[in-house]
Amino acid sequence: MIRETELNLFVPSPELLVRLASGDRPLGVRAGPPRIKSLRETFFDTADQALRRRGMTCKLRQVEGEEPSVVVTVGEAPDSEGITSRSRLTAAAIGAGVFETLRGGSEPASQIQKFVDPSQLRPQIALDIQRLGRVFRGGLLLKPVLLMFFDRITVQVGGTASVFHEVSIRRRREGGPLIRDVGRQLRDEHHLFPDGLTTL
Numbered sequence: 001m002i003r004e005t006e007l008n009l010f011v012p013s014p015e016l017l018v019r020l021a022s023g024d025r026p027l028g029v030r031a032g033p034p035r036i037k038s039l040r041e042t043f044f045d046t047a048d049q050a051l052r053r054r055g056m057t058c059k060l061r062q063v064e065g066e067e068p069s070v071v072v073t074v075g076e077a078p079d080s081e082g083i084t085s086r087s088r089l090t091a092a093a094i095g096a097g098v099f100e101t102l103r104g105g106s107e108p109a110s111q112i113q114k115f116v117d118p119s120q121l122r123p124q125i126a127l128d129i130q131r132l133g134r135v136f137r138g139g140l141l142l143k144p145v146l147l148m149f150f151d152r153i154t155v156q157v158g159g160t161a162s163v164f165h166e167v168s169i170r171r172r173r174e175g176g177p178l179i180r181d182v183g184r185q186l187r188d189e190h191h192l193f194p195d196g197l198t199t200l
Contacts, residue, residue, distance in 0.1 A: 001087050001088070001089050001107060002087070002088045002089075002090075002172065003085075003086075003087050003088075004085070004086065004087075004088060004170050004171055004172050005083055005084065005085045005086075005170070005171045005179055006083070006084055006085075006086070006168065006169065006170045006171075006179075007081075007082055007083045007084075007168070007169045007179050007180075007182075007183050007194065008082070008166055008167070008168045008169075008194060008195050009082070009166065009167045009168075009169075009183065009186060009192040009193065009194060009195060010164065010165070010166060010192065010193060010194070010195035011150075011164075011165040011166060011167055011192060012165075012191075013165070014152065014165055016165075016190065017150050017151075017152070017165045017167070018150075020150060020167060020186075020190070021034065021132050021134065021148075021150035026134050026148055026150075027148055027167070027169070027182055027185075027186065028177070028182065028185060029134075029136050029146060029148065029176065029177055029182065030136060031134035031135060031136050031146075031148060032134060032135045032136075032137065033134075034132050034133065034134055035132070035133045035134075036130075036131065036132050036133075037063055037064060037129075037131045037133065038063075038064040038128075038129070038130055038131070039061065039062060039063040039064065039128075039129050039131060040061075040062045040126060040127065040128050040129070041059045041060070041061050041062075041071075041126070041127045041129065042059060042060045042062075042098075042123050042125075042126045042127075043057060043058070043059045043123070043124050043125050043126070043127075044058045044059065044060070044098055044121040044122060044123055044124060045058070045121060045122070045124050046116055046120045046121060046122070047120075047122065050115060050116050050120075051112075051115070051116065054074075054115060055074065055075055055076065055077065055086075056072065056073065056074050056075075056111075056115070057071075057072065057073045058070070058071070058072050058098070058102075058108070058112060058121065059071050060093065060097050060098050061090075067092055067093070068092075068093040068097060069090050069091065069092055069093055070090070070091050070092075070093050070097070070098055070101045070102065070106075070108050070109075071088060071089070071090050071108065072088075072089045072090075072107075072108035072111050072112060073086045073087065073088050073089070074086060074087050074089075074111065075087065078194065081180060081183055081184075081194070082183070082193070082194025083179055083180060083183070089106075089107040089108045089111055090107075090108065091104075091106035091107060091108045091109065098118075098121065099118055099119065099121070102118035102121070103118055124157070125155065125156070125157045126155075126156040126157070127153050127154070127155060127156070128153070128154040128156065129151050129152070129153050129154075130151065130152040131149050131150070131151050132149070132150040132151075133147065133148065133149050133150075134147075134148045134150075135147055135148070136148070136176050136177075138173075138175035138176050139173075139175060143172075143173060144172050144173075145171065145172060145173055145174075145175045145176045146169060146170070146171055146172075146176055146177070146179075147168075147169070147170040147171075147172065148167070148168070148169055149166075149167070149168040149169075149170075150165075150166075150167055151165065151166045151167075151168065152165055153165070153166055164195070166195055167186070167192065169182055169183070
């Protein structure tokens with residue numbers, strides 16, 4: 001289980017997204033080289049949104065070149081600046097994906113089984129993401145502290161699709177700049193505000 005804080009900000013244009021991601025100090029933070037990934041995240045819930053009402057998400061995560069995984073998050077509602085704190089539980093997908101995995105004994109499966117019958121889950125929304133990631137590392141072992149994602153997201157829901165751009169900042173451990181300070185700087189300099197995806 002990973003405990004993390006996260007802030008997602010809407011970016012109004014692809015040009016601004018590229019500018020924010022570029023250089024040695026994206027978002028004003030010293031970071032490693034960019035890594036580009038393509039991924040799809042399909043979110044599942046019951047018909048009456050039982051997981052969402054409990055501040056939970058369940059998704060099948062498929063990354064190009066990697067084995068699929070099932071990710072369950074449990075967290076708090078975003079604060080007044082859009083920052084949320086939550087636990088992230090991940091397990092390798094078994095067989096056909098979500099349903100077989102959630103019938104097992106992994107951490108994500110145990111968490112879901114506390115509240116809903118996994119067979120009642122249905123796909124709600126799918127995000128196709130083109131992601132450029134940067135990592136700020138700290139401490140003697142240079143472990144990841146801040147993960148910065150610069151995403152082009154295509155939302156697939158109900159047979160329709162729409163595209164938007166987003167910056168996502170996640171803190172995995174202490175050290176380095178505070179997410180709140182980075183968020184305020186982006187708000188003041190580029191008029192970026194939370195996009196609400198932390199509530200998915």
